Amino acid sequence: MIIKDFADKLFSRAKEEGFTEYEIYYVDGDSFKVTIYKGEIDQYSLNSHRGLSFRGLYNGKMGYSYTEVLDDYAVEMLIKDARENALAIEDEEVDIIYGGQDSYAKISGFNEELSRMKADEKIKLALQLEKDTLAQSEKVKNIEDCMVVTGAGENRIINSKGLDLQYKSNTIYAIVAPVVEEGGKVNTAFAFRASDDSGEIDTMALAKEAVGDALANMGAESIPTGKYKVIIRNDVMADILDTFSGIFSAYNVQKGMSLLKGKVGADIASKAVTIIDDPLMEKGLASAPFDAEGVACHTKTVVEEGKLKTLLYNLKTALKDGVKSTGNASKGSYSSPVGVSPSNFYIKPGQKGMEELIKALGDGILITEVQGLHSGANGVSGDFSLAAKGFEIKNGKKIKPVEQITVAGNFYTLLRDVIEAGGDLKFGMPSGGCFGSPSLIIRELAVSGK
Structure with a gap:
């Protein structure tokens, strides 16, 4: 039928x-x-x-x-x-x-x-x-x-x-995760590409990225515990934004599962932070003309230069707050009840590339990988404690790879501590929305090391 x-x-x-x-x-x-x-x-x-x-x-x-x-x-x-x-x-x-x-x-x-x-x-x-991945280096085992x-x-x-x-x-989309070995030490990394066009899946570029990340961290060691100025790389920050995106849902705010109640119109982040939800983005992997209730989707600025402009609403939550739906009704599957989710949700990029950001950082750490976002992050309080890898930066240059460290902080505080956004906007894999971010310079994060 x-x-x-x-x-x-x-x-x-x-x-x-x-x-x-x-x-x-x-x-x-x-x-x-x-x-x-x-x-x-x-x-x-x-x-x-x-x-x-x-x-x-x-x-x-x-x-x-x-x-x-x-x-x-x-x-x-x-x-x-x-x-x-x-x-x-x-x-x-x-x-x-x-x-x-x-x-x-x-x-x-x-x-x-x-x-x-x-x-x-x-x-x-x-x-x-x-x-192509195996051809990048004889160290790919x-x-x-x-x-x-x-x-x-x-x-x-x-x-x-x-x-x-x-x-x-x-x-x-395509994913590759190579394992490299050198001097008895083993390391891995992964890279992906996602698109609506198979011609944009460049296997050689994907292989170079994955193997390059894996090799770059060889010989890594821990660093002393302390508070460090950091750069959070674009892909890592996109995953962090994904993890904490629920705080912008009106449903979570109304149920006491977000600390943004009463904050619309208030400053919740530094002026370097603008967050956009764009369901009409060209080639966006979460783009759609209407939401799960049939409300027309539109592009909206959720945070503008640090100020919370709006929460994300479906019809029920909008009625409760006396506002219009933002077109963010969602269903996890056809059998799911109507909820609230972002679409293409991202932090607006600035202008500088990674090398310029590293120079601007001066001394600190570049975070290139975190683990434990599902278990080490509290989506309500914003607290997180995550195993991490990256590079130590001295005088605006990478000096050595770093591992066996834990970075801890709070997402709400993190937003306030953003000094600068880079120009390298990157989106992660879709997961109830598609989340993107440029690399960000953060004023300070607590690092546990040796």
């Missing part, structure tokens, strides 16, 4: 059963993955996924249900489960079915050429990535990960208020 016919039948039954408003959220997609080990295919998978969630107002409460099958039995099951779910709700929060608006941005996230890329071409790309992944999906929202929106997107 095609989706529109299914929606018509489901909505007809919902009205008969006493639902006053109703909506479906439909997802249809596929994914491909190949991993290479020693010149051969190690893993290979091709999956498709399709699912639909139904939500409807019954006795003033919003009931939810979902299915992976579109048939007459599913219609009755969805109605029954949503009604039972609505009757079990006791809180007084108001859910909203959105009627849409006059215009939506016209953006394209679907690359037809990528959609025609054949499996053997993807395998060839992955094999070339391994070959193994490759922990070497993979190419593609994904495509379509989201569609149809509801009883006349809304009918759909958006297609696809992506490709």
Whole structure:
């Protein structure tokens, strides 16, 4: 049964059963993955996924249900489960079915050429990535990960208020993690590229980056415990921003899971920090013209030169605060409830390259890797304590690689201690949004070493 016919039948039954408003959220997609080990295919998978969630107002409460099958039995099951779910709700929060608006941005996230890329071409790309990585140095003794992944999906929202929106997107990314050995010491690093264009996956550049990072840290040692001026490299800072991005969610603020309550309009960071959420970014991996409730997406400055301008809202949280939705409603999957998430969320870059930042730092540490963001970071308080690697900087120059250190601090304090943002904006892998940052000079961080 095609989706529109299914929606018509489901909505007809919902009205008969006493639902006053109703909506479906439909997802249809596929994914491909190949991993290479020693010149051969190690893993290979091709999956498709399709699912639909139904939500409807019954006795003033919003009931939810979902299915992976579109048939007459599913219609009755969805109605029954949503009604039972609505009757079990006791809180007084108001859910909203959105009627849409006059215009939506016209953006394209679907690359037809990528959609025609054949499996053997993807395998060839992955094999070339391994070959290029091994060719970088005789010190490359193994490759922990070497993979190419593609994904495509379509989201569609149809509801009883006349809304009918759909958006297609696809992506490709490649990852490589070489292991290098020298003088009995082993080190590893990883690099990735993600795009909607396979032509932008430069296997040689990716191999050079990964092997270069792994070799650069050979011979690293710890440094004395103390407080240091630091540069946090762009990819590391993007991961840190990802970890703490939840503090900007209005839902978390309203539930007491963020310390930004009452801070809109106040300075929460240094003037060097501007944070933007851009769902309309060209080639952005989290771009979309509408959010999970059908609200039109728009680019917004969340923090402007240190001042908190807005939180991120969906319809329910916006109603509670008496403001408009920012178009940040999200669903982790078709079966998930509506939440709040950023899109392409990034710290605005400055002008200087890494060498200029190192000169400006003078003495301190360049942090190039952290570990433990999932276990060593508290998303509510902002506190973190993370194992780290990098380089010691003296008189504006790298003097030696550093490891076996722990950096500790607080994200809220970190934002206030940003001295300067570099010009090297880089985005990480998408994870409930896509997060980016340039390298940042930080006034001070506590470092535990030897």
